[in-house]
Amino acid sequence: MAHVRISDALLAVALDPTEDLETALNRYYAPGYTHRAEGREMDWAEFRQMVVAIRGQIRGGTVTVLDEVVDGDQYAERHRYRITMNDGTIAQKEVVVFGRFAPDGRFAELGETGVEIGDKSAPEGPRLPELDPATIPLDVSTFLSALPADPQVKMLTQSTGTVKAYIQFARTLFTRTELSERARELIILTTAEYTGSSFTTAQHVPIAQTAGISDETLRLIKERRLTDPSLSAYDSLVMRFTAEIAQRPTVSDELFAEAREYLSDREIVEVIHFVGYYWTFGRISTVLQVPVTEVYGEETVTKLDDETA
Numbered sequence: 001m002a003h004v005r006i007s008d009a010l011l012a013v014a015l016d017p018t019e020d021l022e023t024a025l026n027r028y029y030a031p032g033y034t035h036r037a038e039g040r041e042m043d044w045a046e047f048r049q050m051v052v053a054i055r056g057q058i059r060g061g062t063v064t065v066l067d068e069v070v071d072g073d074q075y076a077e078r079h080r081y082r083i084t085m086n087d088g089t090i091a092q093k094e095v096v097v098f099g100r101f102a103p104d105g106r107f108a109e110l111g112e113t114g115v116e117i118g119d120k121s122a123p124e125g126p127r128l129p130e131l132d133p134a135t136i137p138l139d140v141s142t143f144l145s146a147l148p149a150d151p152q153v154k155m156l157t158q159s160t161g162t163v164k165a166y167i168q169f170a171r172t173l174f175t176r177t178e179l180s181e182r183a184r185e186l187i188i189l190t191t192a193e194y195t196g197s198s199f200t201t202a203q204h205v206p207i208a209q210t211a212g213i214s215d216e217t218l219r220l221i222k223e224r225r226l227t228d229p230s231l232s233a234y235d236s237l238v239m240r241f242t243a244e245i246a247q248r249p250t251v252s253d254e255l256f257a258e259a260r261e262y263l264s265d266r267e268i269v270e271v272i273h274f275v276g277y278y279w280t281f282g283r284i285s286t287v288l289q290v291p292v293t294e295v296y297g298e299e300t301v302t303k304l305d306d307e308t309a
Helices: 006-015 021-028 044-057 138-144 151-156 163-175 181-195 198-210 215-222 233-247 253-262 265-287
Strands: 029-037 040-042 058-071 074-085 090-101 107-116
Touching: 006 021, 006 044, 006 058, 006 074, 006 107, 021 029, 021 044, 029 044, 040 044, 044 058, 044 215, 138 163, 151 163, 151 265, 163 265, 181 198, 181 215, 181 233, 181 265, 198 215, 198 265, 233 253, 233 265, 253 265
Parallel strands: 029 107
Antiparallel strands: 029 040, 058 074, 074 090, 090 107
């Protein structure tokens, strides 16, 4: 029987997740799993809680396997990981793992210890320099004067030919769509989670709370538990539909049929608009390493009057 690998488990569960947490955990860890790290032993519930905390602290990471040995149900491995934290700092560590497989090939128990590799680096900062104000066309600089001088706005301004239209479309999404404010924020935060955009999450959690989205629902989005029974059928559908659009080129016939039970044809198109917009917004922040310097409210976009926008 094939055995799981710790490198695959780390990527799927925490560093580069593509599915909800429960599915990922059950794929690699058997019921009754125990985990030991730096002298502390954790049962399944404590281990899961640790993973949730890790997911909330990092943007992503990579794993490099150095040695790996399997002998019957015994397992030993040595790897190095490189993690980018939400604040942009980089952490690197070399870890040794010893453990045992369950009969089905999943991990029954693991123990690990490791050492930091070098110092934790400072945030890498934006990858592109700030644009020279003298090179920005007058109509664009006038338009941008109504917005905060935020690093994300400055990064978008690198494309002086599109920044105005791009921000205008944000205003359109906030003021001309049929989706409720609650649905809109569920879509934005789910897109942020599945694209790893801590910038978008930071900006929209306060807006979502104002829209009546509970802290429990925000936690479930962060944990990717989009089918949790505590969610309403509508909220679960909106988030699952969003997650599929953000990750894949299409959705299943079954999910699309479910979407049509809860959303109008217009709203389905609007969901795709929101996902597309915030996928791009998130990638600007992650690829170009834009720091979160301040949290702004919805009025930052909607205050732009029709003449300016």
